[in-house]
Amino acid sequence: MRLELEAARMRVRTEHVGTGQVQGMDHARASGTGIAIVGHARPVRLRLTAERARRQHRPTIRRGSILDRRTFLGTGGAAMAASLLPGASLAAGAAGRKDALFQRIDLVSDGLALDPREYAIRLQEAVAGGLDADNYSRGGAIERLEGTFARLLGKPAAMFVATGTLANHIAVRRLAGEDRRVLVQAESHLYNDSGDGASNLGGLNLVPLGEGQATLRLDDVQQWVERSRGGRVRNAVGVISIETPVRRRDHAMADFAEIERISRYAREQGIRLHLDGARLFTLPHHSGRSLAEYTALFDTVYVSLWKHFNGASGAILAGSAGFVDGLYHERRMFGGALPGAWPLVAPVEAYALRFQADYAQAWRAADALIGHLQADGRFKARKLADGTSRFFLAVADASAQALPERLRAHDIILSRPHPETGEFAIQVNPTLLRMDPAELARRFTGALAG
Numbered sequence: 001m002r003l004e005l006e007a008a009r010m011r012v013r014t015e016h017v018g019t020g021q022v023q024g025m026d027h028a029r030a031s032g033t034g035i036a037i038v039g040h041a042r043p044v045r046l047r048l049t050a051e052r053a054r055r056q057h058r059p060t061i062r063r064g065s066i067l068d069r070r071t072f073l074g075t076g077g078a079a080m081a082a083s084l085l086p087g088a089s090l091a092a093g094a095a096g097r098k099d100a101l102f103q104r105i106d107l108v109s110d111g112l113a114l115d116p117r118e119y120a121i122r123l124q125e126a127v128a129g130g131l132d133a134d135n136y137s138r139g140g141a142i143e144r145l146e147g148t149f150a151r152l153l154g155k156p157a158a159m160f161v162a163t164g165t166l167a168n169h170i171a172v173r174r175l176a177g178e179d180r181r182v183l184v185q186a187e188s189h190l191y192n193d194s195g196d197g198a199s200n201l202g203g204l205n206l207v208p209l210g211e212g213q214a215t216l217r218l219d220d221v222q223q224w225v226e227r228s229r230g231g232r233v234r235n236a237v238g239v240i241s242i243e244t245p246v247r248r249r250d251h252a253m254a255d256f257a258e259i260e261r262i263s264r265y266a267r268e269q270g271i272r273l274h275l276d277g278a279r280l281f282t283l284p285h286h287s288g289r290s291l292a293e294y295t296a297l298f299d300t301v302y303v304s305l306w307k308h309f310n311g312a313s314g315a316i317l318a319g320s321a322g323f324v325d326g327l328y329h330e331r332r333m334f335g336g337a338l339p340g341a342w343p344l345v346a347p348v349e350a351y352a353l354r355f356q357a358d359y360a361q362a363w364r365a366a367d368a369l370i371g372h373l374q375a376d377g378r379f380k381a382r383k384l385a386d387g388t389s390r391f392f393l394a395v396a397d398a399s400a401q402a403l404p405e406r407l408r409a410h411d412i413i414l415s416r417p418h419p420e421t422g423e424f425a426i427q428v429n430p431t432l433l434r435m436d437p438a439e440l441a442r443r444f445t446g447a448l449a450g
Contacts, residue, residue, distance in 0.1 A: 105431045105440065106413040107424075110279065110307040110389065111351075112431055113413075119312065119347070126346035134342050137162075138328060141342040145305075148349050149316040153301055154292035157324035158316050160345070162336040164278050165194050167302040167315040170330055172239050173202040174323065175272040175299060179238025180204050181228055183221055186211040187248040190241055190276060201334070205235075214252035214386060216242055218261045225269060240266055242298075243276035244283065245388045250425070251279065252386045256287050256294075263297035275301040278315075281308055281355050282388045285363065299323065308355055308429075311348040314341065358430040359389075365432040366391070372441035378448065382423065392423040399448045406447035412440070 101121070106113045114122065132140035142160045150158040161167040168190045172182050182198065184191045186208035190198065198204040209220045221240060228237050240262060244254035266273050275298040277283075284290055295301045300323060305314035318324075331337055338344070373379035373393070382392040395403065400422065404414045417424050432440075 100411075103434055104411045104413065105434055106429065107426050107431075108413050108415050109427060109429060109431075111310045111429055114310055114347075119310075122310070122347040123343060126350070131342065131346060133340060136337045136339055137331070137341045141346060145345055145349055146316065148352065149303065150318055152291060152352065153295045153303065153316075153318045155295060155301065155318035156321045158318035159324050159327050159331065160341060161302075161315045161317050161331060162313060162338055162341070162344075164189070164276075164302055164304050164315040165197065166331070166334055166336050167317040168241070168274070168276055169194065169197050169202060170327065170334065171274045171300045171302060171317055171319075172198060172204060172241055174327065174330065175274055176202075176204055176238035179236040179271075181207060181235055181237045182239045182241060183207050183209055183216075183224055183237055184241045185209065185213070185216050185243055185246065185254075187214065187246050188241065188243040188276060189247060189278070190243065192248065207237075214244070214246040214249040215254045215258050216240075216262065217258060218265060221262055221265065225271070237269075237271055239272045239274055241274040241276060243278070244294075245279050247279070250384060251282075251388045251390045252384055253283055253287060253388050255386070256289055259294075259297055273298040273300075277301050278304040279307055279389065281352070282359060284356060285360050286388050305345050305348050308359075309348040309351040311346075312344040314345045314348070358433070359428075362428050362430045362432045365437050366426070366428045368437035369432070369440055372438055373444060376441070376445055379444070389428050391426050391428070392421075393426050394421075394423050395448070397448045399450065402450075403444070403447055406450070407443065410443050410447070412443060 101118055102112075104113070104115075112118075132144075134140040134142040137160055146158040146160055150156065161170065172190070176182060180203060182204050184206050187210070188208075191206055191208050196206075198206055207224055209224065210216050225237050228235050242254060242259060242262070244259070245251040246254065263273060275295065277294065280291065280294065280301070280303050283294060295318070300317060300319040303316045303318070305311040305316060317327075328337065370381040370391070374381060378396045380394045380396070382394070384390070395417075399406075400417065403424070404416055407414050415425050435443075
């Protein structure tokens with residue numbers, strides 16, 4: 001495209017026709033044949049050639065959205081997607097780079113860990129397949145995704161939330177009502193990694209139980225329920241929140257039978273239950289229990305949309321229709337009503353629908369990899385008895401410390417060894433399906449040789 005620029009140096013910003021969305025310090029006015037850029041100097045005009053002007057698509061943005069599907073396609077999908085992601089390079093320019101797309105084997109992340117170019121491609125594919133913009137996180141692609149996850153989780157309704165931290169907070173806050181004491185696992189995300197948000201923002205009193213354990217025990221729960229009732233001032237337990245798998249316990253899963261016992265007891269006592277199921281979809285493969293069997297034990301459940309389903313961000317909070325109805329007001333009160341959330345989750349549905357099959361296949365590849373490595377004699381794998389998506393690899397070789405750097409040269413991402421045990425934590429995800437296990441094992445042994 002040939003552009004004639006009639007201006008000196010100046011800071012420039014542009015806006016798409018009809019969006020009313022200005023990006024940057026300065027702004028611009030556009031027409032069908034050019035863009036008038038207004039900055040700190042006098043206006044200039046970028047004039048497109050006649051041929052380019054004929055091809056120029058005049059975008060139409062739906063009210064309340066940042067960017068709709070038609071605009072996305074008309075402006076050159078991947079390029080526009082890349083502009084939504086800071087630092088992203090155009091997917092179309094990836095062919096000239098040495099690193100190939102969708103080839104990286106990431107043994108650290110929960111999911112595929114899509115880079116900006118890869119995400120731009122997936123975003124363009126989702127848009128081309130038919131996608132409508134949401135309006136402040138309501139309607140369009142968001143409403144469709146909420147319906148999909150409600151069905152997958154066996155709950156009547158679901159709501160999109162910008163982060164899992166906010167999803168957990170909104171859930172326990174509403175479930176608690178006037179009973180502000182909440183029992184949680186001492187190793188849970190809600191207790192350790194939310195900055196005491198439930199206390200500071202929700203006025204809740206979190207009581208941590210079962211330090212060092214993945215499973216919350218009924219005996220501990222009963223003790224605290226009775227203790228809470230025995231005080232001189234009424235301070236009843238309103239909610240029990242359970243996380244499984246538990247990230248701080250190397251993704252170990254809580255014992256299902258114990259969860260069942262707690263759920264029955266809580267129902268008898270009128271105590272509500274919340275499931276922090278950020279990585280819930282891995283559990284059926286290991287426990288033999290379906291998603292619905294887990295979620296039936298709880299009033300509400302949260303699932304991450306980026307950990308396993310490769311969204312840019314986001315979470316789903318599911319529960320009864322009565323619970324979810326009007327909950328978007330609280331989401332907005334806490335700053336979670338994103339004006340246009342669809343680009344964050346556009347690829348999620350496709351990945352979610354096939355995740356359990358892909359995950360099972362990834363574990364078959366992982367087991368094959370373990371077999372090849374252990375046959376070498378220098379590698380030894382260790383699995384947790386109640387583990388899910390992680391195993392550990394010990395390497396009896398003087399070059400073990402160099403493995404992460406050497407494997408990275410082959411587009412294989414490996415964590416640093418544990419400073420005390422020397423083991424490598426290996427995360428099982430569908431990137432293991434990108435290479436034959438025997439070949440991947442050869443890359444490991446070759447890396448030890450330098």
